Amino acid sequence: MKRTSILIPLLLSAGAFADIRPVTMGPAFDWPVPAGWKKETIPFPLDFAPDLKHDGLEELRFAPDFFKPEAPGYWSYAFVWWLKDKKMPSAEALSDELTQYFKGLSMAVGGKKYQFDPARFRAEIRDSKKGYRGTADLYDAFTTGKPLSLSIEGRRVVCAAQDRRAVLFLLSPKPAGDPIWKELRERSQSFRCSPKG
Numbered sequence: 001m002k003r004t005s006i007l008i009p010l011l012l013s014a015g016a017f018a019d020i021r022p023v024t025m026g027p028a029f030d031w032p033v034p035a036g037w038k039k040e041t042i043p044f045p046l047d048f049a050p051d052l053k054h055d056g057l058e059e060l061r062f063a064p065d066f067f068k069p070e071a072p073g074y075w076s077y078a079f080v081w082w083l084k085d086k087k088m089p090s091a092e093a094l095s096d097e098l099t100q101y102f103k104g105l106s107m108a109v110g111g112k113k114y115q116f117d118p119a120r121f122r123a124e125i126r127d128s129k130k131g132y133r134g135t136a137d138l139y140d141a142f143t144t145g146k147p148l149s150l151s152i153e154g155r156r157v158v159c160a161a162q163d164r165r166a167v168l169f170l171l172s173p174k175p176a177g178d179p180i181w182k183e184l185r186e187r188s189q190s191f192r193c194s195p196k197g
Contacts, residue, residue: 039059041060048104067143069140075173106121111141120139134151
């Protein structure tokens with residue numbers, strides 16, 4: 001199957017990557033890519049957010065037509081941080097890290113094309129019974145340059161056999177009852193620590 005990159009070409013065109021590093025992480029996880037969705041893998045440290053001090057990789061799943069403002073899947077995606085870290089990040093740490101993440105991503109992709117207010121970038125994560133929930137305020141640095149607010153759901157998974165910590169994120173600007181959230185939650189539930197044998 002041909003791999004279609006989403007973020008890397010955009011970041012390369014923005015000069016965000018000094019080099020592309022090979023992804024070598026040892027034992028793999030299982031996370032299917034549904035028809036019409038795209039995937040991307042980026043190793044830590046992330047060039048657009050180098051202050052995130054994780055050891056591992058980020059694996060992403062993008063809804064169809066992610067870049068089209070009029071599409072059902074606009075800015076709707078899931079990603080997992082597959083970490084060698086010994087400690088699972090807290091809600092407070094995730095709030096800080098996602099603030100840095102979205103600010104860095106926006107500046108790397110659209111900082112030369114659009115004007116962004118640095119004070120707008122803010123993520124807030126709180127723990128819930130089923131994992132965590134939150135919001136992020138950022139910009140659509142890829143397409144419109146306009147302010148964007150995302151709802152966030154996620155969960156943390158200890159993958160003991162692989163000695164990894166998995167932090168799953170589901171993100172969309174769509175309201176809670178929108179059909180895209182059913183698809184995003186299916187992405188979360190389809191994640192498995194171990195590949196199918």
